Amino acid sequence: MSFARVAIIGLGLIGGSIGLAVRDELSGVTTSGFDADPAVRERARERKLADEIHDDAAEAVTGADLVILCVPVGAMGAAAKAILPGLSPDAVISDVGSSKRSILQTLQAALPEHTIIPAHPVAGTEHSGPDAGFSTLFHQRWCIVTPPEGAPEDKIAALVDFWEGLGAMVETMDPEHHDKVLAVTSHIPHLIAYTIVGTASDLETVTRSEVIKYSAGGFRDFTRIAASDPTMWRDVFLNNKDAVLEMLDSFLTDLALMREAIRAGDGEMMHDTFSRTRAIRRSIVALGQDDPRPDFGREHE
Amino acid sequence: MSFARVAIIGLGLIGGSIGLAVRDELSGVTTSGFDADPAVRERARERKLADEIHDDAAEAVTGADLVILCVPVGAMGAAAKAILPGLSPDAVISDVGSSKRSILQTLQAALPEHTIIPAHPVAGTEHSGPDAGFSTLFHQRWCIVTPPEGAPEDKIAALVDFWEGLGAMVETMDPEHHDKVLAVTSHIPHLIAYTIVGTASDLETVTRSEVIKYSAGGFRDFTRIAASDPTMWRDVFLNNKDAVLEMLDSFLTDLALMREAIRAGDGEMMHDTFSRTRAIRRSIVALGQDDPRPDFGREHE
Numbered sequence: 001m002s003f004a005r006v007a008i009i010g011l012g013l014i015g016g017s018i019g020l021a022v023r024d025e026l027s028g029v030t031t032s033g034f035d036a037d038p039a040v041r042e043r044a045r046e047r048k049l050a051d052e053i054h055d056d057a058a059e060a061v062t063g064a065d066l067v068i069l070c071v072p073v074g075a076m077g078a079a080a081k082a083i084l085p086g087l088s089p090d091a092v093i094s095d096v097g098s099s100k101r102s103i104l105q106t107l108q109a110a111l112p113e114h115t116i117i118p119a120h121p122v123a124g125t126e127h128s129g130p131d132a133g134f135s136t137l138f139h140q141r142w143c144i145v146t147p148p149e150g151a152p153e154d155k156i157a158a159l160v161d162f163w164e165g166l167g168a169m170v171e172t173m174d175p176e177h178h179d180k181v182l183a184v185t186s187h188i189p190h191l192i193a194y195t196i197v198g199t200a201s202d203l204e205t206v207t208r209s210e211v212i213k214y215s216a217g218g219f220r221d222f223t224r225i226a227a228s229d230p231t232m233w234r235d236v237f238l239n240n241k242d243a244v245l246e247m248l249d250s251f252l253t254d255l256a257l258m259r260e261a262i263r264a265g266d267g268e269m270m271h272d273t274f275s276r277t278r279a280i281r282r283s284i285v286a287l288g289q290d291d292p293r294p295d296f297g298r299e300h301e
Numbered sequence: 302m303s304f305a306r307v308a309i310i311g312l313g314l315i316g317g318s319i320g321l322a323v324r325d326e327l328s329g330v331t332t333s334g335f336d337a338d339p340a341v342r343e344r345a346r347e348r349k350l351a352d353e354i355h356d357d358a359a360e361a362v363t364g365a366d367l368v369i370l371c372v373p374v375g376a377m378g379a380a381a382k383a384i385l386p387g388l389s390p391d392a393v394i395s396d397v398g399s400s401k402r403s404i405l406q407t408l409q410a411a412l413p414e415h416t417i418i419p420a421h422p423v424a425g426t427e428h429s430g431p432d433a434g435f436s437t438l439f440h441q442r443w444c445i446v447t448p449p450e451g452a453p454e455d456k457i458a459a460l461v462d463f464w465e466g467l468g469a470m471v472e473t474m475d476p477e478h479h480d481k482v483l484a485v486t487s488h489i490p491h492l493i494a495y496t497i498v499g500t501a502s503d504l505e506t507v508t509r510s511e512v513i514k515y516s517a518g519g520f521r522d523f524t525r526i527a528a529s530d531p532t533m534w535r536d537v538f539l540n541n542k543d544a545v546l547e548m549l550d551s552f553l554t555d556l557a558l559m560r561e562a563i564r565a566g567d568g569e570m571m572h573d574t575f576s577r578t579r580a581i582r583r584s585i586v587a588l589g590q591d592d593p594r595p596d597f598g599r600e601h602e
Binding site for chain 2: 074098123124125126134136137139141180181182187188189190191196197198205206208214218220222223225230233235238241246251254255259262263265267270271273275276278280283284287294296298301
């Protein structure tokens with residue numbers, strides 16, 4: 001089986017990119033879209049983020065065999081309730097959220113009669129909203145599918161095919177493990193970035209203007225992900241608390257060791273750590289998960 | 302006054318970029334270069350990083366009216382001793398290191414009869430060595446000049462002119478303040494990046510291969526600066542200990558508050574912080590200190 005009509009609920013960066021990618025890469029598949037914000041719907045119509053943009057969530061999912069919820073994690077429950085009246089009994093309900101265990105529970109509670117197969121495309125930029133999406137966002141990026149026990153194999157396979165059709169590589173994983181992996185590769189980096197950018201803007205001895213001027217020393221790298229959508233990220237931390245705290249405590253232990261090395265002048269410990277971390281960067285670039293050009297390919301004109 | 306002959310000691314990313322930039326942008330100024338590593342000198346000759354590459358540091362500075370030490374902070378003292386026999390009494394000795402107070406003390410102790418005017422171009426990439434430099438590295442970047450009390454005004458002005466000639470914007474500052482500003486905008490970001498990349502590669506519950514595969518969720522951003530030169534960075538932390546520890550403790554205080562917000566489920570505190578940090582990013586982009594394109598301009602093909 002494969003999907004013929006995809007409903008996209010939430011037309012920001014990810015939802016909009018899915019709509020544009022389906023149009024560009026999956027011929028014969030039609031899309032319908034909905035967003036709770038009328039201004040977003042208007043912009044979505046102008047950008048043609050889906051073939052049809054509806055003013056009502058239940059109408060948007062009518063006739064769809066795949067429904068993808070592209071809303072903040074904390075809005076999943078309300079979105080599920082809003083689409084229920086229009087849902088076909090055979091439709092697969094999926095999503096793109098960054099914490100899978102809580103979303104699976106929420107969706108199974110809201111839609112107990114339906115097939116729920118959560119997914120998470122590990123892709124994005126720091127921009128958000130209906131102007132941020134583009135059709136190649138998922139190329140060469142991983143999408144993690146986290147089917148619950150007993151989910152129909154043909155529907156799982158169809159969802160995997162769908163994401164591969166958008167250019168992604170797909171891995172399946174159980175939701176608990178997904179949440180630990182993403183805590184390390186995404187949630188803690190965002191938490192650290194948000195925190196250090198906050199720290200730097202409130203110092204007594206260094207002005208905010210100085211922080212901005214001299215940010216090319218490394219700080220500016222952190223400001224990119226610290227410019228991500230605040231509501232989306234609040235919801236991620238509220239919904240992946242256990243894994244985030246576990247990984248945060250590992251980081252804090254290591255940072256305390258590093259602090260002690262600096263205090264004690266232990267250059268050997270520092271040099272050892274700083275040498276090991278280079279290898280990870282090389283592997284990420286070799287695997288096509290980052291730009292091989294220096295400085296992320298930033299322009300130096 | 303202006304400089305006619307510039308000696309560059311150390312031909313890695315920064316030294317090599319200075320040589321290439323002088324050739325491209327300062328007509329009439331000649332360069333001579335030296336590196337302690339014979340393999341680097343050979344590559345520097347092939348890339349023509351300076352007009353002349355010498356096998357002896359003292360020979361390289363003979364006749365130079367500006368000498369720029371482009372070596373790790375911990376190697377400044379040895380480099381100063383090595384050039385002394387060839388130094389002209391009127392030459393200005395400068396450098397490009399990332400901690401100014403310790404370098405000023407080291408150079409004044411090693412070269413008590415000479416004019417020392419430290420400087421720090423806040424520019425770079427994660428690459429290092431003689432192949433890493435390029436002539437536009439300093440364009441639109443700030444260079445901080447930290448003249449000691451009593452340094453001759455005409456020589457300070459000539460050094461400012463030199464850096465502006467390479468495309469940089471120049472600010473003067475006292476060395477202590479420089480060290481605090483750079484602790485925030487450069488040293489702490491590097492320390493955090495090195496630490497989290499180390500943490501992520503040693504976890505029990507998530508494999509290194511998973512960290513690499515799903516790094517596009519944010520982690521990969523940190524791996525770039527964690528791929529910087531280990532010796533250079535060890536020396537920065539050994540030589541800017543006080544300011545780094547002060548700023549690190551501010552960050553740790555804020556991170557503890559954020560940890561508590563996650564533990565307690567305080568979504569309002571998180572949303573407030575995450576909203577404020579967006580403004581800093583916008584200011585950095587508006588000031589030309591980062592690429593305005595989403596995702597640093599990384600390619601999404």
